[in-house]
Amino acid sequence: MASRSLRVLGIDPGLTRCGVGIVDVAADRSAVLVHVGVIRTAPDAPVEERLAGVARGIRALLDVHEPQVVAVERVFAQQNRHTVMGTAQASGVALLLAAERGLPAALHTPTEVKAAITGYGSADKRQVQTMVARILRLDAPPTPADAADALALALCHAWRGRAPVAGAIGAPTPAQRAWLEAERLARR
Template identity: 65%
Template sequence: MRVMGVDPGLTRCGVGVVDGSTGRPLHMAAVGVLRTPADEETARRLVLIERGIEEWLDAHSPDVVAVERVFSQHNIRTVMGTAQASAVAMLCAARRGLPLALHTPSEVKAAVTGSGRADKAQVGAMVTRLLRLREAPRPADAADALALAICHIWRAPAHDRLRRARAVAHPEHGTTRPKGSTPS
């Protein structure tokens, strides 16, 4: 499976592509960061991110796109930029009909380091080790994008089993609902 991980950000958007499957060695196909000028208007920055992601999709033909799920932050301006960049990545994947997975930062940290509270240095060190790299990808956004891809490769089989179980339980909706509840 080839997974493109996207660590969304308006100034720096990390992108990484990893090949692998559960129980097999992982291989980094590519890693980088899409950058936009802070003094550019937001709409223009989003266009630059969209073009960059489309170029990565063209160049690397991933099977799945894994994007960091936006979470609440104290700085509303930062979370807005992250959410906007995330939406662009999701749109690019959807436009191509690619499966999309969203993973929280703590899920990614736990999958890669064993602790959902790991810091950036620990994530970078484990990505370096797992992918057998000479040094940690820089900046941290690049390492985080690779960590997202690794997380998805390792968690995809469990997610697929859960999705299939829900579809069997409720084929008309593809999800399970508590007894007595009604569809929304």
Template identity: 65%
Template sequence: MRVLGVDPGLTRCGIGVVEGAAGRPLRMTAVGVVRTTADADIAERLVLIERGMDEWLDTYRPEVVAVERVFSQHNVSTVMGTAQASAVAMLCAARRGLPVALHTPSEVKAAVTGTGRAGKAQVGAMVTRLLRLDAPPRPADAADALALAICHIWRAPALNRLQQAHAAVANGPRPGGRPATAGRKPGGTPSANPGTPSGTPGSPKGRTP
């Protein structure tokens, strides 16, 4: 599986590509940052991020795009910019028909370091170790993007099993052993008494005993 991880941000949007599978060694394909200047118009900055994302998607052709789920109770202006950059990344992936997975920061930290409260230094150190790099990627946004890709590769099998289980429950039999479509006429209209003929049991239809 080849996953492109995105750590969204207006000034620095971290991007990293990782290949591998759960339980097997992982390999970093590429890592970098799409940068914009803080004094530029917001619309222009989003266009630059879009162009950068398109270049990465066209060059490395990932199977999945993993994006950090934006969540914060503080600094609303920063969160707005991060959310806008996140939306651009998802839009670029969707235009290519690529699935998009959202992972919270705590999920990523827990997957990579074993604790959802790990600091950036811990995440960078574990990314370096897991991908067998010579040094932690810089800036930290790049390391976070790789961590997102690693997180998705490791969580994908469990997520797939969960989705299959939900689908089985939704399409399985109802209580009493009847399938979800039992007792319905063509067109989806339930019959009055499924499986019971009209008239008095044991008597010819419409005849008075």
């Protein structure tokens, strides 16, 4: 890792496909791809086995790549309660593993990520994939979308996050400030 860069592990949580992406981002906002992939689990396996599989995959990335911070997509309510439960469970595993390693972790909404990467909070998946490829100087957009989303999360965090580590770039966005205030009030 280059000096004065921030290594971020982005995680797009899911039980069937958990997107993971690691980038090194310099103070000038230039970024280099370190790793991208998807942790897969069998949809018909018991949930505890699927969560263990996600945990194994994330642990391996933490061991090999030693990120300084973990950025996870904030879970939002969706129409399908089953999907949101699996996503929330995988997100919890990622946050737990970061805490066990003493790594700061941050949550970013899909809208924040899209706005950071494309300049438009309602961008579609293809637009995000295309911009991630341009930013990281890749020959083709990363696939599947879960992997591209994980890279976008990592880039968003490095550019706009409130990473409490040396080399963090940017200040919290208005949406992040609103979430922080809501979380502060909820703790009362």
